Amino acid sequence: MDLVRLSWKNIWRNRRRTIITLTAIAFSIMLVQALHNLSFGVYAGMVDSGVRAGSGHIAVYRNNYLESRDETLYFKDGSLVDDISQINGVEQVLPRLYIPALAQSSRESRGVMLIGVDPDRERQVNPFLKTLPADGMIRSTDSRDAVVGTRLLHELQIRPGQKFVVTAQNEDGTLHSELLRVRGVVNSGMKDIDSSLILVGLGRATQLTGNSGSVHELAVILADAGLEATVHRQIAAQFAQGQDILAVSWEEAMPNLANAIKLDYASQKFIFMIILLIVAIGVINTLLMSVMERMREFGVILAMGSRPMTLRCMIMLEAVILGLLAAAIGTVLGSLATWYLVAVGIDLADLVPETLEFGGVVFDPVMRASWDPAWMLRIAVYVVCLTLLAAAYPAIKAGRTTPVEGMRHH
């Protein structure tokens, strides 16, 4: 305890230097914590938007469908939708049938991806459909209503309310056509989707393919993304032994999004490492200067009978105190910055007028942070450890001096 008190007094010998060092470390912690929380929030938003419009937090497929996208790999959902909906934490289960098709108007034709959906379930979670007016939504699963991507509508040179025909291969190998009517228009902001998307009721879609009651995908939306692992296990337990149906996480179902986030976060980690390296250099500089200034005093302390290890402990304690203080101040500042970024965020709308697409997902131009307290604590602990590591050389140097050498210093 006495050594702690002495170390505390030592770090305040040069008040200005200590305050500058503390500020630099605390500011770095704030920067790393706030940047991480901002990314955490943006990524969470992207994942949420991606899973709701895409394959869900967990997706259920026939084996190999994910790799091959072979439209013959459908499965009868039977009671699966209801069974999975019963699982605690599941917000919605969205059955979908994906059909490559040809869309034709009286003027143009285009290759499209026709998706059969349960309109009531889909509208509750799909961000593309949530914004549609009530009269722009598919009315029933068997209706001829279609929701069409805005670019596709333009390319087919048709308008809402007008008819068009889609042709797809039936289960028996023949071509089958269905007449549809444009009910609503989706403007996702993503070129690929807006130029190829057609949503129809699941019943109407199965009439095209002739495989009634079948789906390619069950997109499971969770109330809390943190429950993914638990729910995943429970869904997997629903499948009978030998049934070639599997549940996959969104990372596997949407590798583009997962990889884009990983790559972006990896580059951020690199920046974090550089920031922490600068912190370490700052701490080494401060402690080394402080040690060099006190060599004479160390000589006296050693002469009085202190062991070199006591001196080393004293320097390490000074580093721990410095690190803990900086971690506490930095975390308070990091929390304030995160609070601002959660409440207000950063609006990029004026800087980037176009739609922002990342990893196949459109994200909100207002970037908002999310709290990640575990990670904030981890970075604070890292900084304390880094400070300790940075103190090792000055501490060893102090411990190596002899009383006579020390007392010769001026």
Place this chain on the structure above:
Amino acid sequence: MSLIELQDVSKIYRLGSQEIPALTGVSLTFEAGEFAVLAGPSGSGKTTALNLIGCLDHPTSGHVIVNGLDLGTASKKALADFRLQNIGFIFQSYNLIPVLTAAENAEFTLMLQKVPKPERRAKVRKLFVDLGIDGLENRRPADLSGGQQQRVAIARAMAADPHVILADEPTANLDSHTAEELLELMRRLNREQATTFIFSSHDDRVIAQARRVIHLQDGCLADDLTISK
């Protein structure tokens, strides 16, 4: 057995390829309770001899035996522990720790000995009264005069009840009146508590106060006089 024995001790410092002899073949013994001065001009080897007696340095040849321990055979850690238990130091420029109060400075060796706080507080309070610096316990060294700082340094050296106190030019930075007072104080402590004092000085007024005067000249023992008073 003598408290301190120097047996044919030599010390040579190396500066690059140059060898500088600081002590040459010095043999001395000190008994418990002595009040001795190592006298001689600058460069005569006084500080080197004190450093060797205080286990702060190793002789190039010969043996230094303090309280039965041959310092040449002891490890760095053992020497540190030995100094802590047996030797007190008083330095020319006081060398108090500036961030500690006078009382905390005096308690420092007791803290290293892991003496409980109330016990060391009580001991230092008594020492401060004995040394005439009571009331200055909470002052920092920067707020004390040279004489007061040196008294705190004496308290620090005395606190752990060492067998011997080594003082390197303890009065060199003090005015003659304060130096006189301080010498009288050390002599009183020597008399009343039988603490052995060995100090170095080249000041004739200080040398005149000692009961034994050891003259060093160019690193050699020139004279060893015991003065009866």
